[in-house]
Amino acid sequence: MTDAPRDREEHYVNPASFEPGIEVPLTAEQERYYQAGQWTIIWWKFRRHRLALASGVLLLAFYLIVLFAEFVAPYNLHSRNTQHIHAPPQALHLFHEGEFIGPFVYGYDYRLNMQNLQREYVPNPEKVQPLRFFCSGDSYEFWGLFEADLHLVCAAEGGTLFLAGTDRLGRDMFSRIIYGARVSMTIGLIGVALTFVLGLLFGGLAGYYGGLVDEAVQRAIEILRSFPTIPLFMTLSAILPVTWSPILVFFGISIILALLEWPDLARAVRSKLLSLREEDFATAAQLMGASPLRIIGRHLLPSFTSHLIASASLAIPTMILAETALSFLGLGLRPPVTSWGVLLTEAQNINVVALYPWLMLPVVPVILVVLAFNFLGDGLRDAADPYK
Known part of the structure; x- marks a missing residue:
């Protein structure tokens, strides 16, 4: 579809500016505009509202995630990792020591602070954990219809992927x-x-x-x-x-x-x-x-x-x-x-x-x-x- 006319006034032909009895032909752009249906005109006007258009795309992405939540989430809703309770978020990286590896996270070094009994997690640069895509992970029931274990993204074998940290039971907050x-x-x-x-x-x-x-x-x-x-x-x-x-x-x-x-x-x-x-x-x-x-x-x-x-x-x-x-x-x-x-x-x-x-x-x-x-x-x- 070509771009819509910018405004109705720009394409308005004033009959008073022409002699009576003389027909003034419309341009192709004017004819297309005046013959367009109501919903077509609404769509043309909506496209000019860039912020609303971007918001619509964002909401569409959210609702697509809602439809495929089990597939998009790295972990099952109730999966627990008792070794990583209240673990902080892991940052995504692309380069390690100047070398491009692709999306990966650093693994944790964990210790319990005996002075305040607080769990402390420190990223270890030696534990490079590349992400896997379209991989097998936690099993789930897709909308309660059938069993599956395919996920959009998973952690490396034996690694973790907590993009938003974990809660008090070790469950992935992002999922x-x-x-x-x-x-x-x-x-x-x-x-x-x-x-x-x-x-x-x-x-x-x-x-x-x-x-x-x-x-x-x-x-x-x-x-x-x-x-x-x-x-x-x-x-x-x-x-x-x-x-x-x-x-x-x-x-x-x-x-x-x-x-x-x-x-x-x-x-x-x-x-x-x-x-x-x-x-x-x-x-x-x-x-x-x-x-x-x-x-x-x-x-x-x-x-x-x-x-x-x-x-x-x-x-x-x-x-x-x-x-x-x-x-x-x-x-x-x-x-x-x-x-x-x-x-x-x-x-x-x-x-x-x-x-x-x-x-x-x-x-x-x-x-x-x-x-x-x-x-x-x-x-x-x-x-x-x-x-x-």
């Missing part, structure tokens, strides 16, 4: 962050999907019908928003049976997050529909016999698509932050479920963080994902806005 992304990033999608269903349903009914329906929805929203969030979440979380499997707990937390977030979207949809339902195109559709659901879904909601896109892009990181914060406080997901918030529970003690700062590394992907969703939302909103 656990990758596995945690599967829960933390998908809980946002499921929660937002439920939020949009509830928000569009109740907000659409309140905005289109008004009157008693609007009053009932507004009072329900006010009652729900009057409860403090943390105590309400604690109450709803306590309802979940302790006998549930981690998968059921995961869906339960997603539903709870959706129940807490839909009122804001419902209010926004209501306010938009209250103004749009009086427009001529809505009246014309009603006179032609269109049903209320068709008027709302085919005529009113598409009129503020840019607002819905921005709401979705902001709701997903809100869900991720909510799950991370609540799991960090012990109110959300709990082991054996692994998420970024669950991983951060080991960093609650400031003394532990001072000794083992790499336990805070799960917060890095949280920051990257939240920023990427915000930048992507800005780009999508601008691209979908017909007035820009």
Whole structure:
């Protein structure tokens, strides 16, 4: 596809500048622009937003990692190395003593400091451990479907590969962050999907019908928003049976997050529909016999698509932050479920963080994902806005 026209004004032909009755032919570029569909124009405008485009690529990479977490992670989720408890991260190197070797890490020399009983790990330049790619390692069940042991990268034979260090049980933090992304990033999608269903349903009914329906929805929203969030979440979380499997707990937390977030979207949809339902195109559709659901879904909601896109892009990181914060406080997901918030529970003690700062590394992907969703939302909103 060739580059899109830079702006509509650059290719606008002013009829007043030509004599009446004379047809002015459009250039090939103008003709292609004016004949392009809505989604094509949105894509052209979105491509000009470089930061949003880069954020979209980053999020796509994250979700590809989520799909193939078992393959990308160097170790199994529950693999323990008791000889390397609270081991610091190993740095990647390419050159050893001026000679190119390829990606490798230096092995550790370990000793126990008898004065403070602290484990001390010192990189040994004599222990060069080249990385292996597409190699056999810890066995795993890919999405619980079949057994496999193929990994993207592995440590050298008899060596270690702890790119983000290890935790108190000797488990690789980098592998656990990758596995945690599967829960933390998908809980946002499921929660937002439920939020949009509830928000569009109740907000659409309140905005289109008004009157008693609007009053009932507004009072329900006010009652729900009057409860403090943390105590309400604690109450709803306590309802979940302790006998549930981690998968059921995961869906339960997603539903709870959706129940807490839909009122804001419902209010926004209501306010938009209250103004749009009086427009001529809505009246014309009603006179032609269109049903209320068709008027709302085919005529009113598409009129503020840019607002819905921005709401979705902001709701997903809100869900991720909510799950991370609540799991960090012990109110959300709990082991054996692994998420970024669950991983951060080991960093609650400031003394532990001072000794083992790499336990805070799960917060890095949280920051990257939240920023990427915000930048992507800005780009999508601008691209979908017909007035820009």
